[in-house]
Amino acid sequence: MRVSKRASGALAVGAAFALVATGCSSGNSDGGDAGASKDGAITIHGVQPENPLVPANTTETGGGKIIDNLWTGLVEYPNNGGAPQNALADTIETKDSKVFTIKIKQNTKFHDGTPVKAKNFVDAWNWAAYSPNGAANGSFFSDIQGYEDVATSDPDGDGPQKAPQPKVDKMSGLKVLDDWSFEVTLAAPTAVFPTKLGYSAFMPLPDAFFTQKAEDFGKKPIGNGPVKFVSWQDNVEIKLTRFDDYTLRDKLKIKDVTVKLYQDENAAYSDLISGNLDFMETVPTSALAGEKYKADLGDRALNTVTPSTAFIAFPIYDKRFANKDLRKAVSLSIDRQAISDKIFFGTRKPADSWANPLTPGAPAGNCTSCKFDPAQAKELLAKAGGFTGEMVFYYNADSSHKDWMEAVAQQVKTNLNINARAEGVPTFAVFRQNINAYKMKGPYRAAWQQDYPDIENWVNPLFTSTGSSNDGKYVNPAVDAGAKEASAAADLEASHKKFEEVLKLVDEDVPTIPIYFYGQQAGHSEKIKKLELTNVGELDLSSVEL
């Protein structure tokens, strides 16, 4: 896999934050005390996984972070946010981005001692895609030839009819060549496919998985990653320990890791500052006010950026929001810098681009309507014929979005003289239900965190007419065509260039408006002398030294 010019830009930013992340070690000699690390144990923050720990069935971060440590996939995403590198894969070869031949490293082991072979991948993927198994990540395999034959859905949504039984239970696009190699044929050329392979849905499963129920396996998962599973006490803790036969990367320098499952992040924070918890990836909002966490933690406070963006999305299916000049006017009337400074104390950065610039292939600063220009905003509003009635900005009230959404509404009100206000929807579930049913009556908050580091993940799901998260029904045939061409490009560099052009079209239409890039404030105990964060801001266990 090659790193394009744009990606190396992101790499530089990433490297800078990796330095910040490891800056905590500077007070001591470089690194930790090897003796203390050797049999050391740490306790880190976690939340109870919602589902049994099966990679293809985990869609939330509580389980996701355990899965990411228990498994190592074909490729992995480096901590500095750069392009993926081969991990378990020896080579991934293709001539046309349609047929991939994947060779895996020989003689690596699962935690139960069995070798990781090509069939462990093929079987795992077939299991996840087969719809009667009900895997929540099943749709990740829709690129592969024969997916439609194994995944069927209820023809009338959730009504009396049942989904028909799939004709076959194996995708025709997957073929085991020998113990250590297999061939993947996609339905259409997809340049970004190798990048996706680091996502947890694509992890291999040991033979033991197929001899028991998925739920039972998920209670005592067997992976192939740097740590292995020891025990799981519901809502209390998950214990992990070093996997001594791990050969894909450096082994853990410490021995035991306890993931303490918290319900209340303030309780976790109290534990962190009193030294009973060694790492917390996101300090609670209450500790951000007045930069309290910096006073509490000193140089043990880490301030980094993550590749996620907060948006305000428009229900374009509502005629009142169909005019792109109106959407542009709203975007130009928002003072993002003020929101970042006053409400987030600078922990989040004003957004200026469509794809998060930490992502390989994503250019920075390509959102021309992300600046603050009330005069131009008023002109555009007049050109769009004004806005009559009330403009209500919706957010889910079970998370801390009230402050910034009200600020947005207030700015629109002041700068455009639109009768705007913000309104909370009680829970995320109700909020998403309305969005999924296309029943939103005004602009609403949205956020996107990439599944895998590539600009493709910021275009196809969000801006193409069939995109999985194009909730506003934005349709632009030119964008669709461009994205299709970009996805099918022969290599990543060409693909990135085309996607960049597609984003120029998106920039003219303003289907959503980027507001801020997420930052992350983590903290660790005095016990940890050295650490690194992964590309999504979780603790990289292999890097921890005591």
Add this chain to the structure above:
Amino acid sequence: MGRYLVRRLLQLVPVFIGTTFLIYWLVWSVPGDPFAGKCGERRCPQQYIDFMTDKYNLDQNIFVQYFTYMQNLLQGDFGETFSGRSINDIILTSYPNTMKLAVVALAIEAVIGLTAGVLTGLRRNGFLDNLVLVSTLFLIALPVFVVGFVLQWLFGVQWGIVKPTVSSEMRFSELIIPGFVLGSASMAYIARVARTSIAENRRSDYVRTAIAKGLPMRRVVGVHLLRNSLIPVVTLLGTDLGALMGGAIVTEGIFQINGIGRQVFRSIVTKESATVVSIVIVLVLVYLLMNLLVDLLYAALDPRIRYE
């Protein structure tokens, strides 16, 4: 006595059926599709939603769902959560924790509350009386989460005497502060009720007689006075134990205790009706039995009370 007991136990049946259906219906009518927000900002695949809907009978009407649930329940099976965990296991692991905390809280409030009540009831209007009056007012006025966070911060973070949260072993020593927090408001009420009751009975004839007989003061207070004054206190303690057994969402949350309150809260939020109803059934049973126990205790304390 025996007939009374049978009658009370029979009364449990309609209450049991009524409450379970009500709760089932309430959780069922909470707005929000359980799978709408489950996959984050992305829709869950239709295949996944179909699978779950079918597995948990979510496309049936509420009566069918309720009866299927009750059928399994009568066979001792509470069902499983959306993540496939057995609800029996959830209750079995978290309920002992809630009970431990409840017992510690009850012990603290009974000992401190009663001592303060007896001392102030015997010597009214003294310095101690005023001190207890003010401090109980203070405790009653403070919401539990304030007491919880302040004590956690003082003892756990500032002074470092205890760990801020309870460990997985649930050691007794770790439960003292959470128990105090949980019992603080009731402790204040108990002190006040005991004080009034003692002060009232202090002037009654039998106490005067006992003193006139020349009984030592310790015996007058300990046997004659206290036993008669305990009835309102026992009522309070009994209903409180029922409430404490119902779990303490706030206290369990602050101190990271894996109890039943946390489970109920989590299941309501994720709209898992089976889990909510199962836990509530256990709570309803405990509450009803506690009330029965208190009623029976009256007879033991006051020979004038008889049950037919």
